[in-house]
């Protein structure tokens with residue numbers, strides 16, 4: 001054929017995720033779409049007239065990664081905060097915060113983000129006393145990597161109007177002063193405080209940072225979990241044709257009624273930006289000991305985690321969503337929280353309607369065999385994070401500390417999940433963003449029930465990931 005097309009890519013090691021043609025060497029692109037794929041000779045013969053020819057010199061190529069659980073825009077907007085993810089001790093964290101405080105006018109907030117004491121030899125939280133020492137004149141709010149916890153100084157407490165007798169505030173029994181730790185449920189209430197929020201301008205300015213962050217890691221699609229101001233920024237960026245990553249937007253439960261009232265439903269939008277599902281929390285995280293377990297935590301027998309929603313509220317929300325064609329996206333990590341989700345779907349008792357809805361459980365970490373079977377029967381999509389067992393699930397790491405030497409091996413059992421033919425989509429939850437770390441985590445994992453192959457990991461980061469947003473016919477394979 002002699003008509004001119006935009007691009008030919010040749011001499012690549014292409015893994016297609018298409019069962020009928022798993023590998024290829026070359027493909028042709030026109031109008032932003034791949035129009036043909038095959039061998040070097042097939043493609044160069046058929047499309048001899050291309051504006052651009054890219055010789056990959058044998059490099060690996062696969063469909064763009066689809067990170068199905070991110071907080072990308074929020075992460076991009078925090079890129080100017082003090083980022084503590086690479087810090088290795090409480091002292092180093094304090095040093096970084098102090099440095100920022102020095103360069104910030106008195107009275108102005110200093111925000112920190114992404115500390116993770118489980119990476120520190122000295123596995124403790126920063127304290128209010130330490131933070132007061134380095135920041136006597138600036139309010140501080142320093143978030144933990146899980147997003148469910150933060151530490152503050154005295155001025156931070158004052159600015160947020162949290163008094164010392166606030167029942168959910170942790171008090172140090174020796175000093176009788178607050179420890180500075182803001183854990184859930186207080187952290188969730190505090191998160192809504194306008195003083196901690198980014199402005200619309202902050203978010204708009206973060207769009208190009210978000211594009212760049214995603215694309216530089218091979219990510220071409222994401223599902224982002226978003227408050228309404230972020231939705232607004234994404235829509236305005238889409239209108240200006242500024243998005244270089246396709247975004248599926250999950251909206252929070254507290255704004256669900258507004259979306260319903262407007263007549264919106266899952267899928268509204270186009271191939272670049274669309275509405276996903278309604279995101280609901282049933283519990284917290286293992287790191288913060290708020291994931292809801294049947295048994296107490298191994299390292300703190302006084303708690304077995306928390307429910308974040310009441311059973312009846314969950315039931316009513318599920319009914320409302322299902323009746324109005326909304327996809328349900330439910331955060332559930334502990335075994336008891338996962339049961340709450342499955343029980344609620346089973347109680348609704350409309351198996352045919354539920355299974356076409358591709359309802360998702362986010363994280364689903366403590367998914368024991370019997371629950372996996374029930375989830376599969378309901379047609380649930382498991383939206384899981386291969387980087388979690390890499391970061392926290394190896395011997396001696398956080399999960400073993402929280403659950404003990406036997407039970408921690410039952411978390412994130414990807415081998416069993418894939419063998420059960422479950423629908424499984426991979427995402428990073430920004431910990432860190434970047435599919436290669438997640439793929440490495442599970443491909444090299446020492447626990448047999450977690451370890452999977454590279455091809456499997458890519459499949460769940462591409463084609464099966466597209467299934468989770470009803471898009472397997474337009475992306476995820478070449």
Ligand SMILES: [Zn+2]
Pocket residue numbers: 069070071225429
């Ligand atoms: Zn998340």
